[in-house]
Amino acid sequence: MPNYLLAAVLANSGKLPSGLLFALVPLLVLVVALDVYCLIDLARAKSVRSAPKIVWAIVILFVSAPIGALIYLFAGRDRDGDTARHDADATRQQASAGRRDPLVSQEPPAARDCPPIVTTIGLTKDYGGAGLFDVDLRVPRGSVYGLVGPNGAGKTTLLSLLSATRRPDRGTISMDIGHNQVAVCPDVPEFDRWLTAAEVVDLARSLVAPGTDCQAVAAALGTAGLADSAGRRVGGFSRGMVQRLGLACALVGAPELLILDEPTSALDPAGRAEMLRLVAAMRGRRTVIFSSHILADVQRIADQVGILRDGRLLYQGATRDLIDTYLEPSWLVRIAGDPAPVAAAMTGRPWATKVEPAGADTIRVDATSVEAGERGIPAALAACGARQVSCEPRAADLESAFLALTGASS
Amino acid sequence: MATATARLARPRMNLWRLEWLRLIRTPRALALGAVFVFFGLLEPVLTRYQSQIFQHVGNGVRISFPPATPAAGVSGYVGELSGTGLIVVVVVAAGAFTFDSRHGLATFLRTRITSFCQLLAPRFTVNAAAAAAGYLLGTLAAWFETDLLIGAPPAGAMLGAMLCGAVYLAYAVAVTALAATIVRGTLGTVGIALGALFLLPIAGVYRPISNWLPSALANAPVDLLNGTHHLSYYLPAFAVTAAAVAASLAIAVLRLRLREI
Numbered sequence: 232m233p234n235y236l237l238a239a240v241l242a243n244s245g246k247l248p249s250g251l252l253f254a255l256v257p258l259l260v261l262v263v264a265l266d267v268y269c270l271i272d273l274a275r276a277k278s279v280r281s282a283p284k285i286v287w288a289i290v291i292l293f294v295s296a297p298i299g300a301l302i303y304l305f306a307g308r309d310r311d312g313d314t315a316r317h318d319a320d321a322t323r324q325q326a327s328a329g330r331r332d333p334l335v336s337q338e339p340p341a342a343r344d345c346p347p348i349v350t351t352i353g354l355t356k357d358y359g360g361a362g363l364f365d366v367d368l369r370v371p372r373g374s375v376y377g378l379v380g381p382n383g384a385g386k387t388t389l390l391s392l393l394s395a396t397r398r399p400d401r402g403t404i405s406m407d408i409g410h411n412q413v414a415v416c417p418d419v420p421e422f423d424r425w426l427t428a429a430e431v432v433d434l435a436r437s438l439v440a441p442g443t444d445c446q447a448v449a450a451a452l453g454t455a456g457l458a459d460s461a462g463r464r465v466g467g468f469s470r471g472m473v474q475r476l477g478l479a480c481a482l483v484g485a486p487e488l489l490i491l492d493e494p495t496s497a498l499d500p501a502g503r504a505e506m507l508r509l510v511a512a513m514r515g516r517r518t519v520i521f522s523s524h525i526l527a528d529v530q531r532i533a534d535q536v537g538i539l540r541d542g543r544l545l546y547q548g549a550t551r552d553l554i555d556t557y558l559e560p561s562w563l564v565r566i567a568g569d570p571a572p573v574a575a576a577m578t579g580r581p582w583a584t585k586v587e588p589a590g591a592d593t594i595r596v597d598a599t600s601v602e603a604g605e606r607g608i609p610a611a612l613a614a615c616g617a618r619q620v621s622c623e624p625r626a627a628d629l630e631s632a633f634l635a636l637t638g639a640s641s
Numbered sequence: 642m643a644t645a646t647a648r649l650a651r652p653r654m655n656l657w658r659l660e661w662l663r664l665i666r667t668p669r670a671l672a673l674g675a676v677f678v679f680f681g682l683l684e685p686v687l688t689r690y691q692s693q694i695f696q697h698v699g700n701g702v703r704i705s706f707p708p709a710t711p712a713a714g715v716s717g718y719v720g721e722l723s724g725t726g727l728i729v730v731v732v733v734a735a736g737a738f739t740f741d742s743r744h745g746l747a748t749f750l751r752t753r754i755t756s757f758c759q760l761l762a763p764r765f766t767v768n769a770a771a772a773a774a775g776y777l778l779g780t781l782a783a784w785f786e787t788d789l790l791i792g793a794p795p796a797g798a799m800l801g802a803m804l805c806g807a808v809y810l811a812y813a814v815a816v817t818a819l820a821a822t823i824v825r826g827t828l829g830t831v832g833i834a835l836g837a838l839f840l841l842p843i844a845g846v847y848r849p850i851s852n853w854l855p856s857a858l859a860n861a862p863v864d865l866l867n868g869t870h871h872l873s874y875y876l877p878a879f880a881v882t883a884a885a886v887a888a889s890l891a892i893a894v895l896r897l898r899l900r901e902i
Contacts, residue, residue: 253789254685254686254689254786254789254790255686257682257785257786258679258682258683258686258786261675261678261679261682262679265671265675297675297679301668301672301675301676304668304671304672305668305672308668391902395752396747396751396752396901396902397901397902398901410755411753413752415748415752417744417745417748417749419744419745420745420748420749421745421746422745422746422749423659423663423746425662425666425667426662426666430654430662433653433654434654434655434659435749435753436653436654437653437654437655437656438656438753438754439753445653477745477749480749
């Protein structure tokens with residue numbers, strides 16, 4: 232109708248009553264202003280949604296005004312959508328993050344024997360056969376607790392119950408801290424795309440630590456490697472950057488307990504290493520519970536580990552104990568020169584269960600325990616004057632322990 | 642770091658400012674204002690010149706209309722309370738209330754708030770205020786155009802119409818908040834809210850309760866302008882609407898508390 236009116240006004244401007252002409256001016260100004268605004272916005276936009284720019288220009292100009300303009304505003308406008316170019320920024324920020332992380336302690340105190348900060352008794356959430364069953368969790372204060380298990384094991388369900396975003400069917404959860412001392416970061420954090428990173432973190436701060444000043448926001452962004460992107464809107468962030476932003480939101484309130492669901496799932500190798508370094512550095516200052524599919528990550532940073540399968544907690548305790556308990560420790564020792572005399576010297580030792588050649592300059596040594604091997608091998612090498620090139624644990628990792636444990640229980 | 646720190650020295654974020662930014666950084670405020678002002682400017686023109694327009698588009702067929710009155714000029718606009726304007730208000734409000742449709746966002750909000758009142762209060766207030774502001778702007782535009790083309794509508798009735806419209810839109814926003822706790826998606830929320838708002842007037846055919854229903858407020862502006870009823874006639878509707886708003890929000894809070902994500 233306005234298009235028709237506009238055409239009619241232009242065609243009959245000399246014949247129309249002066250009152251009508253005067254009355255139409257505000258209406259036409261509104262419609263034309265909206266169309267012009269949309270066209271300028273379209274021209275300035277780096278990208279648009281749903282259709283190419285030329286299509287949106289046609290919609291704005293030729294669909295009955297102002298309907299075309301409104302359709303563009305709701306369905307086509309996307310001033311933040313330039314995600315791809317930020318991957319390089321993310322890598323750069325990962326590097327810069329290493330230089331400034333005032334929220335993270337560099338002290339590595341041991342927290343293995345500390346009293347628990349989280350305890351669950353008989354925790355059960357039944358989704359008709361799947362879910363979580365009779366989980367007795369014990370997370371020592373100050374520890375980094377890695378939660379591992381295959382898909383569908385119940386990791387996310389357990390973290391959701393601890394986060395209070397779901398309620399258990401049975402069992403109890405005891406936390407030795409207040410509600411606002413727990414921070415949660417889901418595997419795929421989401422935020423309003425029209426907010427800047429600083430605004431998102433500041434919003435989190437206002438909700439969990441309203442008494443803190445704005446420096447906490449800058450510090451959290453710096454720790455997460457997003458200091459240079461503080462003023463940029465979240466809509467233009469890559470998935471890895473959004474995951475970092477989720478971590479910044481979790482850190483800004485200086486929580487005592489940090490619950491991270493797959494914190495490295497969206498990160499590239501450099502970002503993953505940086506995230507692991509951040510989490511590991513929190514040990515002793517904060518308690519971290521995190522889930523991961525990547526067992527090497529868990530072994531690297533978690534001093535406590537819980538293994539879930541089919542909703543049941545198969546093991547929990549020190550990561551080192553798990554490896555020691557479920558594995559027969561074995562090493563590959565590489566010698567400069569002939570390895571045969573060294574093998575002969577080790578064969579008679581009480582801690583050595585098996586010594587055999589494993590190559591031209593390498594021998595395989597199996598020991599009665601990890602500790603016995605770690606003490607015995609260097610001593611034996613020194614005793615026979617051998618020149619050691621390398622000594623690598625063979626299959627002594629969490630993955631092997633995990634497979635041994637879950638395999639034995641099947 | 643210094644740049645980031647300087648940037649962060651601006652006013653702090655909170656859930657109220659979040660809703661304000663949602664309005665002004667997305668097309669929501671623009672859409673609300675544009676739709677109501679557009680119809681406010683258009684309807685009086687169409688009313689005044691409907692004979693000429695139909696003559697122009699009717700291939701010579703002449704249709705006679707009664708002379709336009711100021712009440713008729715504004716009535717066309719206030720009809721948007723139950724039409725396009727209402728749909729836009731519900732769509733805009735649904736976008737704010739359906740935070741549970743995005744798991745990551747729901748986790749961010751739910752694990753940080755102390756109560757759901759903290760979350761719903763700013764969303765309801767800001768959206769209801771924005772809807773009312775858009776409606777009032779449109780009414781002022783319609784008032785201006787009607788005065789210019791047809792004649793001055795009664796000022797008392799116009800103010801009464803503004804009050805009724807603003808209260809009805811606040812009710813629509815509260816219904817949308819409740820609908821968002823029944824389903825998670827924005828489309829479903831809009832459908833349920835509009836369904837409830839469009840179906841409620843059917844109950845109004847039962848005369849004894851017609852002026853008690855919130856939907857009576859949607860039709861009140863026309864009756865006020867025509868002089869059919871005085872504002873005091875709608876006092877029961879005001880009371881019921883206020884109670885319905887409070888009940889909708891209270892039930893929404895309870896349902897959100899029970900909902901898992």
